[in-house]
Amino acid sequence: MLSLNDVETAAGIVHAAMPATAQYAWPLLAKRTGCEVWVKHENHTPTGAFKVRGGLVYMDRLKRGSPQPKGVVSATRGNHGQSIALAAARNGIAATIVVPQGNSVEKNAAMRAFGAELVEAGHDFDAAKEAAQTLAGERGLAMVPSFHRDLVAGVATYALELFRAAPALDTVYVPIGLGSGICGTIAVRDALGLKTKVVGVVSTEAPAYALSFAAGKVVATNSADTMADGMAVRGPDAEALDVILKGAERIVQVSDAEIGAAMRAYYEDTHQLTEGAGAAALAALLQERDRFKGKRVGLILSGGNIDRPVYLRTLAGD
Known part of the structure; x- marks a missing residue:
């Protein structure tokens, strides 16, 4: 899907706006999981x-x-909306972002702060996507998809940083929303000729990619009701699924309770703020810890954007 040159070119664009993020091996996470754990800190982007x-x-x-x-x-x-809002503002392009009704208050505020017009429509992401497509036609706007080759090239740069900075990894766990992160990780792994296994992570309440991986074809679900809103997708992207089928080792399902426990573990062991999807990779490793005793594992901490009331309840174990 992407060559090493594609990703290095994308890295030039990305690093003009932000530095590379850190990857650290946290000793308390190693003690908790029984293996050497390298965390890629994507919660540290703009x-x-x-x-x-x-x-x-x-x-x-x-x-x-x-x-x-x-x-x-x-x-x-x-x-995704914050990324488009920030990047559109940098390029002098007006951005309209459609979010589901009842969406994260703090994420909504951030998108507005980056200069986007915010529209609330639909009961979940897939319904909001339909509303955005309608709005594109009505206003003559260019529709930005959630999965696209250029988006994958951009997010693949975190995998390039991780694989070049960390020691050789046995496995990397990557949360799956619509799939740009895991597809980018697979592309870089292959371009560098590494043997690292790539494992996707989804919510038990939004298992569409896990079901699709098992079936070998797109399988949609009727709901995606999970606290990990970054993974709350009902309909997989066919192009992303094709890459995942060819390059992923497996897909692990984690419950909201396991995600909450991983968020608390991150706080206790690293004092890092994580959103639900951001902690999903650790939740999957904790579920499969017996596989990795004495090995070296990478975790993509994909983000730390979570509303304060939700985070407080999660830290309290509610």
């Missing part, structure tokens, strides 16, 4: 999540194209 990388590359390419759009519109639960 938007608090990995998605900003894809937005920067996508909007840079859009700005260089012709004709110039009068504006863009996209759907999100928050992190």
Whole structure:
């Protein structure tokens, strides 16, 4: 899907706006899991999540194209929307972001702060996406998808940083929303010729990619009701699934209770703030810890954007 040159070119665009994020081996996480754990800290980007990388590359390419759009519109639960809002503002393009009704108050505030017009429509992400497509037609805006080659090229830069900075990893766990993160990780792993296994992570309450991986074809679900809004997707992307089928070792399902426990573990062992999807990789490792005694594992901490009341309840174990 992507060559090493594609990702290195994308890294030039990304690093013009932000530095590489850190990857640390945390000793208390090693003690907890029984293996050496390297955490890629995508909670340390300008938007608090990995998605900003894809937005920067996508909007840079859009700005260089012709004709110039009068504006863009996209759907999100928050992190993708923040990335598009920030990147659109950097390129002088107006952005409209559609979120589901009842979406994260703090993520909504962040998108507005980056300069986006916010529209609330639909009961979940997939419904908001339909509303965004309608709005694109009505207003003559360019629809920014949640999965696209340029978005994957951008987010793949975190995998490039991780694989070049950390020692050789046996396995990397990656949370799956629509799939840009895991597809980027697979692409970089393959481009570098590494033997690292890539394992996807989904919520038991939003298992569409796990079901699709097992079936070998797209399988949608009727709901995606999970606290991990970054993984709350009902309909997999066919192109992303094709990459995952060819390059992923397996997909692990984790419950909201396991995600909550992983969020508390991150706080106790590293004092890092994590959102639900951000802690999902650790939740999967904790579920499968017996596989990795004495080995070296990478975790993608994909983001730290979570509303304070939700985080307080999670830390309290509620």
